[in-house]
Amino acid sequence: TAIGGMVVRNDVRAAVESYVDHATVSTTSLTITATEEATIKATADSVVSSSGGSAYGSGTSLAINGIIATNLILSKSNAYITDSDITTTTGDLTLDAQNTSIINAINKSVTTTGDTGVGVTLAFNTIGWEAQNILFQAIDAIIGTDIGNEQPAEVKAYIEDTDLDIAGNLSLNAESKAQLKAETSNSATSAASAIVNASGMAVSAIISSNMVSSVADAYITTGNYKYTDDQTIQELANGDRVKQDDGTIFRYIGDSQLMVTDYDYSTLTQPEELLQGKRVRLNDDIGDAKTGEIYEYIGESRTTSETAIDLTLEDYTDTDLWKKVSGSLEISLADMTFTDTTQWEQVRTTENDLTISGQITISAKDDASIDAKTNMKSISSTTNDGGASMLGGLVDAIMTDYKYSSKSGTQTVEKDHYIRVASDHEAGGVTGGIYRYKGTESASIDLDAEDFSVRDTWERITRSSASDTIPNIGNVTSSDSQAFGGIVVRNDLRSSVQSYIQYATINSAGDINISAEESATINANDESTVTSSGGSAYGTGKSDAVNGIIATNLVLSKANAFITDSDVTTTAGNLTIDAKNTSAINATINSSTSSGDKAIGVTLAFNTIGWEAQNVLFRAIDALLGTSIGNEQ
Known part of the structure; x- marks a missing residue:
């Protein structure tokens, strides 16, 4: 028995910010640059082999x-x-942000045996998605759900609530490159061979998930806000902006007041102890407490319980023991004290003045791609031929016996000695061939330098394989052979590009160019081979081959360039707004299933551009019935 396993995790997290905040700057020219490069190159190669029986x-x-x-x-x-x-x-104002995120992952698994071989590969590659546990990643890949949360690979170049007096050109450039390349292969081979009674099984499985989320924004905005001071809101996050009736805008700088969504237990759980501060989510209504609500335990910790604690028996309306922490916080902004400088920061009271003597260029670009190759093989072959193959192999070994090889150096060679020519021999002769010495007397010969093609001295020996001449009578006993293989692969690419002017008054003496360019591409190649060879010459034994593929490729992308709620003037130039979106999926599936008895092959392939992700069941119903359970995006 041979068992091998490999668990690999590579996690890169990086953030770069270059900025001017709450400052008055006068200079000849100003350039602000932020450049981020995050790269993972990973190879996992695992080989397990067992020989016995x-x-x-x-x-x-x-x-x-x-x-x-x-x-x-x-x-x-x-x-x-x-x-x-x-x-x-005298000069320009330039903001340039670059973000390059690249994963190049190779996973190879080879399993060989003369009996039962099982190989399983789980490969998860993400750019711009929060980390989650392996179980949830596998469920996402298999079912096509979105348990995980996006945290896009982000690049932004922007000016917000700022007065500008620029003698030259104004340029904002945000460029993102998020590229994921994954090669995953898994091969399981069972070659069972005996005189009688051998059986074999090969199982090969791959679950592969490749997900990319990216965003590129370039913009100018002033007076942006999220709420007005007469609203009652569900939650308030650090950085949220509130506009008063007179136009004054305040930014919240206190601790975020957010709705609770995380919990430690559900009411289906029966923990051994219950500590103060632990949170419980209700799976069913319990008294006046409703399904989905989250309660925090505020009583004394219970650590000495002799039996597991049944959370369905708790009284969650008992305010001495439990505090409801989920749901809307009902925060009234009308009751806020905006003059409290520990909680609020005034952003602006008047319109910003943006005067540019040269041209204005606002550009955002995203190049996002997934290039995924998946190859799975499950091959099982069982032979019980009564010893015919073993006999042929023995005869072949005897008939191809030789005295020396061409790597044996200087040796005393006698008549009828056999020499094997090595594969890298360059002095002459057929590499891999066997030669007989024809000389009548023994001689000392440097075999490394010998030219075996000289016919006066050497004769090449060619023989047919003994295995080919022995009659093939097939398997003489039941020879069970089973091969099972499956691939589940998900490639998910989501990207967004925006370039805009919003809530701004701008005067320019040159051209104004606003552009957004998106390129989102998936190239996917999935190959699956399942082969089973067994049974017997008498029709007994079984040979089963089962092969399944579920392949999902999804692209959600957008490119927007616009001007809204703004007053933009150019006195001597042109205004150009340009948005381009190129989204493509190139997907190939090759599936082969063969057996001397039973063979089953199933392929489910779902390719979408501009449709929200949904589970495999709904996708299958849509494909079979032509319905539209999913939502366009």
């Missing part, structure tokens, strides 16, 4: 091989100016 089919030879590989990148690169006053006396 007996010539009579008894004994066990088991090989099990497993790989779990996770590669994750979370990255951000922002260049910005906020709440400032910027003047350049």
